[in-house]
Amino acid sequence: MTKLLSKDKKYKRVAYYPGCALEGTGKAYDTSTRAVGKQLGLKLDEVKNWNCCGAMEVKNIDPKIQTYLSSRVLSNAVNKNKHDVVMAPCNGCYHNLKKAEYDLENDPATKEVVDRLSTKAGHKTYEAGQAETIHALDWIKDAIGEEELSRRVKHSLKGLKVANYYGCMYTRPRHIFPEKDQGPGSESTSEPHFMDDLLATAGAVNVDFPLKTACCGGAHTLSDSDTSTKLVLNIIEAAEAAGAEVIATECPTCHSGLEMHQIRAEKVLGRKTNVVIMYFTQLLGLALGVAPRKLGIHENVSDATDLMIDKRLLWAT
């Protein structure tokens, strides 16, 4: 299926699954993703009447319900939007759709339950292979590519020092991402680099950051806050030690977790850190010449204004 049409053409028009977080605390990620897509001439067609993918919570009630929830989203994208590519910028949604794809193909027991629930709920079942799920990183990387992107950059990020933070759900566990670890050009699950590639093209300097895929404790951000605060503090301090001015994120849960526990670490543990947290789409948008307000930079809790003024990046309007 993927072989027939080259990826750059196939990804120019995709079904877009924002998910609940991008309609709530991660609104700025949604705004900036749409703005970047518009600036690059990529068409996003929101999945019709979508539902929550189950995030990190529903699987603990029962993983098969989570697979059902994700399969309904895929089914709508295929049957209602008539798309065969679904783009999910949220790591949690992306992970769950990928996992649903894997389980529906490989686990007959899951397939049976999901088909039964779909029939009862009165919508078409989703069959493995009908759609391909991609992340916002794959989307820009494959639909535009670095060469084209470098031609579109209007205001270079001028050596802004960035730590790229990918989190857990983008690469783990390996088996649900069969397209990764396929040699040159593909994403790596142990040392992911797509965000590094894109931001370097936009003029940023990627610092040597060892905790790219460390866990921020997002699943227990409220239910076990002290653990999450320790994990986030580790990540932020490692980024600072590596010389980063900004931590670039690609997941609303990681992003709000980093913001929340940065403040919590200050209040509870008395450890103040200065690194700024931004979505990678916000940085990319600035480089492409999108107005800061259209990227929701003022909607981040972590205040990037001073740094952006220092770096003369807010003039990019």
Add this chain to the structure above:
Amino acid sequence: MPIHEKSLIREENIRTRDDLVIDGVDVSGHWSTFIESRVVTDYNEDLEDQIAGLPGGENIHRCWQCGSCTNSCTVNALNADFNPRYWIYLIRTGMESELLRDKDIIWQCVSCNKCTYVCPREVAPEGVMKATAHWLELMGHTPKSPSTLFDEVFSEQVIKRGKIEESGIIRGFFKKTGQPLMQNWLTTMAFRLFKKLPFGMMFHMAKSTIFRPKTKGWRKSQLAIEDYIIEQDTKHRKLLGLDKPTSPTPQASNDNATSTLVEAAE
């Protein structure tokens, strides 16, 4: 990174003698080698099957005890007592009372999937941790953990409406766990955000609090999921021998045994 393993010599097993003289030599003090001998008679032969019958625990029988899970574990790096390999060993050998010593921390798995990523035997230790935490709660060994309460508040909204509204979940969770809504870090967060006057966002948040998001035509999905949950719950209770509601006695005595163990440990 080294493999952190808990010491097999436990404090409560160390013998202390204040006036021990052997052959004229004073050897008083703590002696970790004088461990009381122990005969295990309380194996739970069904333990592995019980965990394997709960969602996530299906592949526990594949474990080879290589320890890769514990070595890669995010929570283990913060607390050396958090030891997935050891718990899998205890479950597979039926050492229930040993497992119960750690009953209050098993729920703390953050689902980062590092263990599942490195496991050479496809055990999915992350799933086993969830199944074990679930088992502890079903058997009445632990109250519902904060994580379970959060999952329940969250899932309830998803199942009812198809979508979630985050502020509702946060409020629901704080209420369920008896925490105040005005925590100092939360007010600081709100203050830092709102001083930048993100009008669009404020409008959007107010809108979704009043008109809570909902998936159209969700009712039939809701009923299908609810039926499935009841079906699974019945299956799990049967597996654990909990389908007779009038059996508090063996459970209670089990609880007592546990609390004595915990007291001894303290």
